[in-house]
Structures are given as structure tokens and as C-alpha cells.
Amino acid sequence: xxxxxxxxxxxxxxxxxxxxxxxxxxxxxxxxxxxxxxxxxxxxxxxxxxxxxxxxxxxxxxxxxxxxxxxxxxxxxxxxxxxxxxxxxxxxxxxxxxxxxxxxxxxxxxxxxxxxxxxxxxxxxxxxxxxxxxxxxxxx
Numbered sequence: 001x002x003x004x005x006x007x008x009x010x011x012x013x014x015x016x017x018x019x020x021x022x023x024x025x026x027x028x029x030x031x032x033x034x035x036x037x038x039x040x041x042x043x044x045x046x047x048x049x050x051x052x053x054x055x056x057x058x059x060x061x062x063x064x065x066x067x068x069x070x071x072x073x074x075x076x077x078x079x080x081x082x083x084x085x086x087x088x089x090x091x092x093x094x095x096x097x098x099x100x101x102x103x104x105x106x107x108x109x110x111x112x113x114x115x116x117x118x119x120x121x122x123x124x125x126x127x128x129x130x131x132x133x134x135x136x137x138x139x140x
Contacts, residue, residue, distance in 0.1 A: 004056055004057060004119065005115065007055055008114075008115050008118070009111075011047075011048060011051040011055060012111055014051065015044040015045075015047055015051075016044070016107075018043055018044045019041060019043065019044035020040070022039065022040035023036050023037060023040035026040065041077075045073055048073075049069050052118055052122070052123060053065070053123060056123070057118065057119070057122075065123060068117075068121045068122040069118070069122045071117075072113070072114060072118060075113065075117070076114050076117070079110050081106070082106075083102070083106040083109045084102045084105075087102035087105050
């Protein structure tokens with residue numbers, strides 16, 4: 001799992017970069033903030049799905065992987081926004097360090113959730129039939 005965690009962090013960093021670049025490009029094109037952020041999040045999420053499927057978890061998926069991915073990502077979005085709001089409520093939002101701390105904690109919480117969700121639900125190994133086990137042999 002250690003190797004997949006490192007690959008996940010690489011994919012996650014690239015996803016954040018894609019999100020930021022697409023967001024800035026759309027803003028330069030005078031796209032409203034809400035639409036630009038939604039579009040950049042979707043661009044990053046699409047990259048994350050394909051990269052995690054092919055690179056991080058080596059193509060292990062099932063027919064419900066895309067649905068599970070969407071559910072995991074929506075939960076991560078809620079967790080991210082919630083942790084950010086909670087930290088800002090505790091520390092206050094006037095100081096730059098508080099905003100940065102909230103961002104880092106929210107990103108860390110949602111990244112941990114995403115890794116566990118993808119490893120356990122989205123790209124889990126296929127279920128295999130258990131090996132037959134001999135309980136008792138014949139007495140002789």
C-alpha cells in the first residue's frame with residue numbers, strides 16, 4: 001500500500017495543479033468565478049479518476065468504480081469545505097496564517113479520505129472466491 005500512497009500523492013499534486021491552472025485560465029477568459037471553479041474541479045477530477053485507475057491502483061476497478069468515485073469525491077468536497085469552515089471558525093479568518101492553516105488541514109483531511117475511499121471502494125481488488133480449506137481429514 002506504501003507504493004500506491006506515493007503514486008496517489010503524485011496524482012493528487014498533479015490534480016491540484018490542473019485545477020489551479022484551469023481555474024486561472026478560465027478567469028483570464030472572463031469566466032465567472034463559480035463556473036471557473038466548477039469547471040476546474042471537474043477537469044481535475046477527470047484526470048484524478050483516469051490517473052488513479054491506470055497509475056495509482058494499476059487498473060483495478062469494477063463496474064461501479066465511476067459511481068463510487070463520484071460519491072467519494074462528493075464526500076471529500078463536503079469534508080474539505082467543512083474542515084476549512086471549522087478551522088476558520090476556531091482560528092478566525094482575518095489572519096493569513098489562519099486561512100493557510102485551514103486550507104492545509106482541509107486539503108489533508110480530504111486527501112486522506114480520497115485515498116482510503118479509492119483504495120477501499122473505487123479501485124479495490126476484485127472479490128475472489130476463498131481457497132477451500134480442509135477442516136478435518138479422514139481418521140484411519
